[in-house]
Amino acid sequence: MYNIAVVGATGLVGQTMLRLLEEKQIPIANLTLFSSARSAGSQVSFNGENHVVEELTTEKTAGPFDYVLMSAGGETSLTFSPLFEKHGAVVIDNSSAWRMDPEISLVVPEVNPPSSNRKIIANPNCSTIQSVGPLKILLDAFGIERIAYTTYQSVSGSGWKGIEDLKRGERGEDPVNYPHPIYNNVLPQIDVFQEDGYTKEEVKMIEETRKILNLPTLPVTATCVRVPVTSAHAVAINVTLSEETSVKAIQSLFEASPYVTLEDEPEKGIYPMPLQAGGKEGIFVGRIRKDDSLPNTYHVWTVSDNILKGAALNAVQILQQLIS
Ligand SMILES: NC(=O)c1ccc[n+]([C@@H]2O[C@H](COP(=O)([O-])OP(=O)(O)OC[C@H]3O[C@@H](n4cnc5c(N)ncnc54)[C@H](OP(=O)(O)O)[C@@H]3O)[C@@H](O)[C@H]2O)c1
Known part of the structure; x- marks a missing residue:
């Protein structure tokens, strides 16, 4: 216990x-x-019992806690995760604060178990998690030379405030969270722009992919896009493999894997979609095609619930792996 x-x-x-x-x-x-002062005092039901939510303060990090599941943004994590760690707890953090720290493991349990002595473990970015799942299968079988991502990310990726902005737009009101209306629109901006024109979200996908797959110099590029969907992200992956293979061989590998679900019968209209993947635990893959514009290159379309495998489920799976 x-x-x-x-x-x-x-x-x-x-x-x-x-x-x-x-x-x-x-x-x-x-x-x-724990929450911020804003929600402190509210009640949350767990296993049939009501728990009062407390404001997180420095003193309360002493616990004692065995495991802390952090999901409160980067700044909160930078302040409090080291304090929890100092008091002996293992912290599994959902924010981007620690992901690229060389001392910290960035973990998708079926891809790369924790490998550091630090007690802070980082959960990757939602779009990265659902991409490296299928990519690890391809890496092990064929090797990978290059990856190009285009994402279609749901508003729940921004937490409650993203969902509220979509609802505001439906009512004809202006957005509060996003720089433009998301309702009836598509925003080619997630997080802030850097000097080179990439957004921070795109940089996260590029850097995190390299770290998780342990391929520090792998050419990776990304375009991250917010779409007016409530739940589940889609990622179009264009991947160049090190060896020749076939669509059939890739489909067979995905079919045999417990970590992804193949839905690839386009002639019957069967392919992964957010409406079907939302609320489910899996990573769904389909639309596997050869890209004849480059040697050994394939398209893989992947859809997964960003709050489940993209965040909460991956964190709980890390916890389960540590406990077991
Ligand atoms: N949504 C996704 O798809 C997704 C995927 C991967 C990672 N993440 C990451 O997960 C984290 C949470 O995201 P979310 O979508 O759940 O956001 P959210 O719905 O906005 O919830 C934020 C939570 O953090 C709490 N919080 C804020 N400041 C705090 C503080 N100083 N001390 C303690 N608690 C504090 C909030 O408490 P109050 O109720 O008091 O405000 C609330 O419980 C973020 O770091 C996000 O980047 C999200």
Whole structure:
């Protein structure tokens, strides 16, 4: 039985992590729920009992906690994760704060188990997680020379405030979270722009892919786009392999893997879509085609629930891996 804290327990990811802790019957002795001052005092039901959410403060990091599931943004994590760690807890963090720290493991359990002595473990970016799942299968079988991503990311990727902006747009109101209306629109901007014209989200996908696949010099590029979908991200992956293969061979590998679900019968209209993948735990792949513009290059379309495998589920799977 473990003492577990969830930081960001009132957030979209935090709420989903709590549901998964229940569903997966994680053995919990004491559960402590933290938020900012804004939601402190609110009540959250867990395993049939009401828990009062507390404001996270420095003193409260002493716990004692065995595991802390952090889902409260980068700044909160930078301040509090090292304090939890100092007091002996293992922190699994959903923010981008620690992902590229060379001392910190960036983990998708089926791809790369934790490999560092630090007790902070980073959960990757949502679009990265659903991409490296199928890519790891291709890497092991054929090797990878290059990756180009285009993403179609749902508004829940921005937490409650993204969903609220979509609803505002439906009502004809101006956005609060996004720089332009997201309703009836597509925004080729996620996070802020850098000097080279890439957004931070695009840089995250590029750098995190290299780190997780342990290919530090791999050519990777990305265009990240916000679409007016509530739940589940789609990523069009264009991947150049090191060896010749075939669409059939790639489909067979995906079919045989427990980590992805192949939905690739385009003639019957069967391919992964957010409406079908939302609320499900898997990574769905389809539309596998040869790209004749480059040697050994293929298109893979992947869809997954960004709050589940893209965030809360991956974090809980890391916890399950550590416990087991
Ligand atoms: N949504 C996704 O698809 C996704 C995917 C991967 C990673 N993430 C990451 O997961 C984290 C949470 O995202 P979300 O989508 O759940 O956002 P959200 O719905 O906006 O929730 C944010 C949570 O953080 C809490 N919080 C904010 N400041 C805090 C502080 N100083 N101390 C303690 N708690 C604080 C909030 O508490 P209050 O209720 O008091 O405001 C709330 O519980 C972010 O770092 C995000 O980048 C999200």
